[in-house]
Amino acid sequence: MSIEPYYSDDFVTLYHENCLESLKRFNDDAFQLVITSPPYNMNWRNGKITKTEFSTKYTHFDDALPIEEYNALHSTILKELLRVSPLVFYNVAIVTGSKTSVFKMIGDFAENLQDIIIWHKPNGVPSTNAQILNRRYELILIFSKNNGLSRQIQEGTFQPGKLEDVWNIPTQKSQSKDHTAVFPEALVLKIIENFSHKGDHVYDPFIGTGTTAEVAKKTGRFATGSDISSDYLDVAVKRLAQEVLFV
Numbered sequence: 001m002s003i004e005p006y007y008s009d010d011f012v013t014l015y016h017e018n019c020l021e022s023l024k025r026f027n028d029d030a031f032q033l034v035i036t037s038p039p040y041n042m043n044w045r046n047g048k049i050t051k052t053e054f055s056t057k058y059t060h061f062d063d064a065l066p067i068e069e070y071n072a073l074h075s076t077i078l079k080e081l082l083r084v085s086p087l088v089f090y091n092v093a094i095v096t097g098s099k100t101s102v103f104k105m106i107g108d109f110a111e112n113l114q115d116i117i118i119w120h121k122p123n124g125v126p127s128t129n130a131q132i133l134n135r136r137y138e139l140i141l142i143f144s145k146n147n148g149l150s151r152q153i154q155e156g157t158f159q160p161g162k163l164e165d166v167w168n169i170p171t172q173k174s175q176s177k178d179h180t181a182v183f184p185e186a187l188v189l190k191i192i193e194n195f196s197h198k199g200d201h202v203y204d205p206f207i208g209t210g211t212t213a214e215v216a217k218k219t220g221r222f223a224t225g226s227d228i229s230s231d232y233l234d235v236a237v238k239r240l241a242q243e244v245l246f247v
Contacts, residue, residue, distance in 0.1 A: 007237045011217040015226045015235055019205030022226040023080040030084045032200040035191050035212050036090035037183050071101035087155045088143040089191050112148040116141055118166045158194045188215040196221060210236025
């Protein structure tokens with residue numbers, strides 16, 4: 001069953017819905033690349049919902065699933081993403097609400113987990129609680145359905161010896177006061193430039209305020225995105241209306 005896009009232009013199509021609803025409609029291998037940063041379950045603390053000033057990335061849902069539900073959801077999403085794309089970049093942070101799930105995800109998808117990139121943030125936020133290490137990095141898990149047992153990423157476009165697995169990229173100011181943590185454009189650009197070609201189709205199941213779509217459009221890729229928040233999508237639409245292609 002088709003659904004009317006929330007936004008569409010020559011390069012970008014955005015859907016206002018849960019990504020699993022979008023994925024149901026996509027054919028196998030509909031995309032060449034997936035880039036996303038899913039919710040981190042920031043507000044789940046020791047079996048209860050706890051909001052703090054550092055855990056307000058989302059205002060339209062709690063971001064506080066029980067660990068089993070969080071893990072089951074992302075396992076389902078990852079399986080679907082590997083059905084529609086050969087290569088998936090999944091940006092995750094190890095926080096209390098996601099830690100167990102991330103470690104389990106690495107084990108459950110070991111045969112698809114091709115490599116891990118460390119996103120090092122020079123301006124990382126220090127811990128506000130005792131006995132907790134300051135976090136200066138996030139993980140970008142690279143999943144592949146074609147060559148997961150090898151470290152060779154067949155879809156890569158970079159030359160031997162030219163790309164490291166630790167990326168020093170600062171965080172970026174949000175385009176929306178209600179979405180306080182966003183994918184830096186430089187991070188998405190580095191993935192797109194090194195793992196795709198012009199004319200490829202890129203999907204982001206948690207498109208948020210549109211960073212993946214914006215960078216894809218600038219670089220001559222086609223982008224599709226899904227999000228449950230119309231507020232975030234409105235920000236994305238405004239950004240996309242201002243973009244021109246890189247030459």
